Amino acid sequence: MDDVCGLPSGGSVRIAARALPPEGAPADLPPRLVATEPAVELIRELVDRHGPVMFHQSGGCCDGSAPMCYPDGELRVGQRDVLVGELDLAPGVRVWISGSQFETWKHTQLVLDAIPGRGSGFSLENPTGKRFLSRARTFDTAELAALEEFPPRLGSELQE
Numbered sequence: 343m344d345d346v347c348g349l350p351s352g353g354s355v356r357i358a359a360r361a362l363p364p365e366g367a368p369a370d371l372p373p374r375l376v377a378t379e380p381a382v383e384l385i386r387e388l389v390d391r392h393g394p395v396m397f398h399q400s401g402g403c404c405d406g407s408a409p410m411c412y413p414d415g416e417l418r419v420g421q422r423d424v425l426v427g428e429l430d431l432a433p434g435v436r437v438w439i440s441g442s443q444f445e446t447w448k449h450t451q452l453v454l455d456a457i458p459g460r461g462s463g464f465s466l467e468n469p470t471g472k473r474f475l476s477r478a479r480t481f482d483t484a485e486l487a488a489l490e491e492f493p494p495r496l497g498s499e500l501q502e
Contacts, residue, residue, distance in 0.1 A: 345357055355378040355379060355380065355455060356378065356379045357376045357377070357378060357379075357453075358377060358378060358379040358381070358382040359376065359377040359381075359382050359429040359430055359431050359435075360373040360375070360376050360377075360427075360429070360430055361373035361374055361375035361376070361426070361427025361428060361429060361430070361437075362427065362428050362429075362430050362434070363492075364492045364494075364495075366492070367491075367492045371488055371489070371492060372451065372481060372485040372488065372489065373427055373451065374426050374427050374451060374452060374489065374494060375426045375427030375429065375437050375451070375452045375454065376451060376452075376453055376454070377429055377453070377454040377455075378453065378454065378455045378456070380455060380456040380457065380472075381454045381455050381456040381474060382429075382431065383456070384456040384467055384470065384472050384474070385411075385429075385431065385435060386431075387470065388411060388466045388467060388470075389433065389435075391466075392413050392466055393413060393414070394413070394414035394433045394435075395411050395412065395413060395414055395435055395466060396411070396412055396413075396414045396415070396416075396417065396435065396436045396437070396438070397409045397410065397411050397412075397435065397436070397437040397438065397454070397474070398410050398412065398417050398419070398423070398437075398438045398439070398440075399426075399437070399438070399439040399440070399443060399452070399476060400439075400440045400443065401439070401440050401442060401443030401446070408465070408473065408474060408475070408476070409437070409454060409465075409474045409475070409476050410463070410464065410465040410474075411465045411466045411467055411474060412464070412465070412466065413466070414433075414436070419438055419497040419500060420440070420441075420497050421496065421497045421498035422440070422441035422442075422496060422497065422498070423438045423439065423440055423441060423496065423497040424438065424439050424440075424441055424444040424494050424495070424496060424497075425437075425438055425494050425495040425496070425497075426438065426439050426444070426452050426494060427452075427494075429454075437452065437454065438497070439452070441496070444494070447478060449480060449481055449486060450478035450479060450480050450481060451478065451479040451480075451481060452476060452477075452478060453476070453477035453478060453479060454474060454475075454476065454477075455474070455475045455476075455477050456472050456473065456474050456475065457472065457473060457475050458471065458472055458473075459471075459472065459473040460473060
């Protein structure tokens with residue numbers, strides 16, 4: 343996997359965090375989730391201000407199509423929501439996506455980025471002058487085959 347994320351503009355941004363591998367998975371399993379340096383900087387700012395955070399990507403229209411950041415546990419995860427991954431940050435940051443949106447994006451790696459702009463609706467970054475943005479990288483055939491052996495967890499599997 344690359345250490346940078348290509349941008350539509352032709353530039354690139356460094357990857358600063360990756361999802362932890364699922365239990366029992368090899369360390370070289372491609373992560374379903376990575377975060378860029380700007381995203382990690384903004385996450386750390388929000389954690390300093392609000393404590394542990396979580397993300398949810400619903401796939402709805404308008405604000406619902408942006409990754410929304412909440413205090414950890416504030417949003418009740420649905421039974422069909424998919425845990426895309428937990429970033430290797432302290433504290434760990436879980437990123438969830440609706441089941442229907444995951445079906446659309448399951449062949450891609452979710453790249454959590456942050457850019458200048460106004461945050462979405464109720465998302466914690468709203469007053470910071472920055473906003474989170476989802477990008478994606480398509481997995482190759484070998485990566486998809488490896489990931490099939492380790493399906494992501496669903497909200498229904500949570501025992502918290």
